[in-house]
Amino acid sequence: MELAPQYEEQVGANGKAEKLPANKLNAAQYLVALVLVVLSAGLWRLQVLGADNFRALAEANRVRKVPVLAPRGRLFDREGRLLVDNYPSVSCFLLREQVKDLNADLPLISQGLHIPEEQILAALRHYQSAPKYQPIPLKQDITPDEQAFIAAHTSELPELETLDEQRRLYPRDGFAAHLIGYVGEISEDDLNKPKYAFYQPGDVVGKSGVEETYDALLRGVDGSRDVIVNSHGKEIGHLGQTLAQPGQDLKLTIDLDVQMAAEKAMEGKTGAMVALDPHTGEILALVSRPTFDPNQFSVRVSKSYWNEIINNPDHPLLDKAIQAQLAPGSTFKIIMSYAGLQENAAQDMHVMCSGGASFYGHFFACDKRHGMVDIEHAIPWSCDTFYYTLANKLGIDTISKYATDLGLSQRTGVDLPDEVTGTMPSTAWKMKNFHEKWYAGEVISVGIGQGAVAVTPIQLARAIGGIASGGALRRPHLVFPDEVPAEELQAVHETFPGSGDKTVQLSTANWQLITDAMAQTTISGTAAPAHLEGIDFAGKTGTAQVVSHSAGMTSLGTGKERANAWFVGMAPRRNPDIVVAVLWEHGGWGAGSAPVAAQVINAFVEKQRKRANNLRIAETPTVTQTATAEPTPAPQKDTTN
């Protein structure tokens, strides 16, 4: 480029220019201005036009929602005594988004948290399909040492996060485990169910018992804290929070004293017991044996404990009170008596028992020669011959109708998950299930609660409690209905449909006859050894053959071949305040179960007695009056019908 002519004179003696041309410097000025204008435009684009968008991005960048878990509602007995509590616990989670080099971090995490590397990898695999931002639970109930390890390694292991939780604390030794249930991490299968639509992986939910049924009430609503985090996910402040709404405390119908007596009475046995108030259906105690420790499930269940539970042939997880469906044996005779009396077939029936009788070419044995037997003696003596004859007279469909009226072969609708139905055979039932016609002879063994008849302890308690109450059957339940919001109660009833509250026909005379005969059972009948002095205690024993009918009624076998011992008892005999059904698997004679029920009834009555006395002391504090405070015996019925 030539020098501009106007500057030529500035070329010095050495032939070099001494000044820069002004136009180039002007151009430089414009260039500088242009650059700065372009940069300003760039700023305008971001800071004025894009501000809202970028502000939202900045917020999303730095604010993280940290869940604040709602403490689960506690469980109390009917008198407000604590059954299930919570305790504070710290869990450790893994934030996959924060993992920089898993291979490098794995040994350190494994060492610091005392988790095998393989287990961490398994957890990662397990949550593979879950969204990345979702924390993976690594370990629950971490120790203070492990907490300190996490705190000390925040910069090397930003992926580790702790969460304060409230954990379940259950009574020791599997006390009331089956009715309370346990909690655990929600399974993937559950997550797909509509009931759990709003649950997230990692949530702790009720897995059985009341914990499962009333999970929605107990769990409350989790809150969250809006935490300001830096680029490493480290908390550097917080914005605000949504408070967690603690779960609702629930008062159960359980009476701790009765439950304790029931637990004690069932010690060392397999089987189940259910005690309920037939007036209301309130369950006073519920025990199943063997039991398990729900605390083992509260923190993730260990493999060894799980194997122990699963491989136990007596199925500790099974709630036998609602899930064992077995032949009721002679306890079924109460239902037979009810059917026979209501049909006007049993009142005048006299049967000669010579140690059994023949029907349809087969001899059916009785355990004794009872001689001439009427219904008032057939019940306390448990005479099979009488009931063979009655069954034959009524026919299967009549028996089935009355039994079904009393709720057999249907769920009771108790507010516990996985109740089973039991079985009550009939001609239609046989046709439907076996595509065979009913043979008249088959009814004979049904008459003594054998054959295809199968009941659950809770069904039996409800049915016989219903008869003792004059025909009023109540839906058994563990939670007071007025403790629960109406819509929740309805949801529970819809989830656990049963025959509900209902009244069956039962004449006063028949009612009195049956209950008096049951009272006689504990005085001079098969349950006489369980007689409770001073308590109007009525009941019926049942011995149900396990192996087969042909093994012989008198052969009780040994061990697993021993008969199941049933007993249904109540106090007082009419309109009882408590009815107890006991199933002692392989317990031998039904008479063996009677003392088990007697212990519970005794505990219940003693308590009522004490309370009544205290009440009187409060009214008229004289000691002498307390001695008279026995329940007034029900007026003796004139048994000559």
Place this chain on the structure above:
Amino acid sequence: MQRLSSYRDFDWVLLAFVMVLSVISVLEIKSATLHTKFHGFDQKQIEFLAAGLVLMFLISMIDYHRLLDIVPWAYGISILSLLVVKVAGQKVLGARRWINLGGGVHFQPSEWVKLVLIIAVARYFWNLSGKELTWVDIGKAFALVGIPMVLVLTQPDLGTALTYFPVMVCGLFLGGIRLRQVGIILLALALVGGLAWKSGKRLKPYQQARINAFIDPDSDPKGSGYQIRQSLIAVGSGGIWGKGANKGTQTQGDFLPIPYTDFIFAAFCEEHGFVGALGVLLLYFLILMRLIQNAQTASDLPGAYIVMGIVAVIIFQIAVNVGMVVGLMPVTGIPLPLMSYGGSSIFFTFLAFGIVMNIRMRRFVN
């Protein structure tokens, strides 16, 4: 030695603008390092600034013609020092850029070379003034700047190497390169660049990733796009008025990478908004206009060349750094003059301004 009376001609106005910007820089460094392990860098920056001011006055005392005289030697030493760095330099983050002088003092020759190049290029084109630039002259100019540039590029330090480029462009422009020559050079560069891009061997993978991130910052938000994305969020979320001093969530939350050096302008934009950012750009504009005015009033051609070389480097650094921060340029590690934390950058800038003062003070002297 300069008489003290000539400090009447010292550019006090320029110094005032520079000091305002320096104070802003210190405050922003303080804010950006508040919750980091770099806390206290603002104090060190003040020390650098004090040292820079001393250097500025010291260099203003030495007649720039003396600098022009010794520049061939300085150039030789520069090349030597860059070679030393290559062999014995301290390796930091995979790059050899520093010579450890002991006692915690690190010297980055590439910054110093920048200043030497400005003077060398001024001398080179001063010698050519009044003549038409031949291809040989242009070739020599390319070699003059290209040798140190390649050495720095292989450290690797793309950012600093790039700052040598405007020195040469400025020299060629002022030295009188013809439009036809410019056209041919651009064509050749485009050809070579295209081939290099295609072969993919000239750029390191991380540099390629940076370019990709520039083209689409969201393509790899956790990787190479992270910096630019976080920078855009910081700047954009600042809005018109900013979030307030020490209140930038991107800056304080450590989302913004190196908010006290390369991304200091992003941090400033977040906390002081569009209004603050325009204020800073206005200060730069005033400083640059003041510099160009000094070039216009320089008493001789080499003085003007030197000043314009300095202008070229500074506007280039502003354009690349701010351009990067607002997403108009790919990420390159170029500090923002007078704003970014760091001794080398401050020393270069103050020495450069010292030379400008030097030239200004001697405009009436012969």
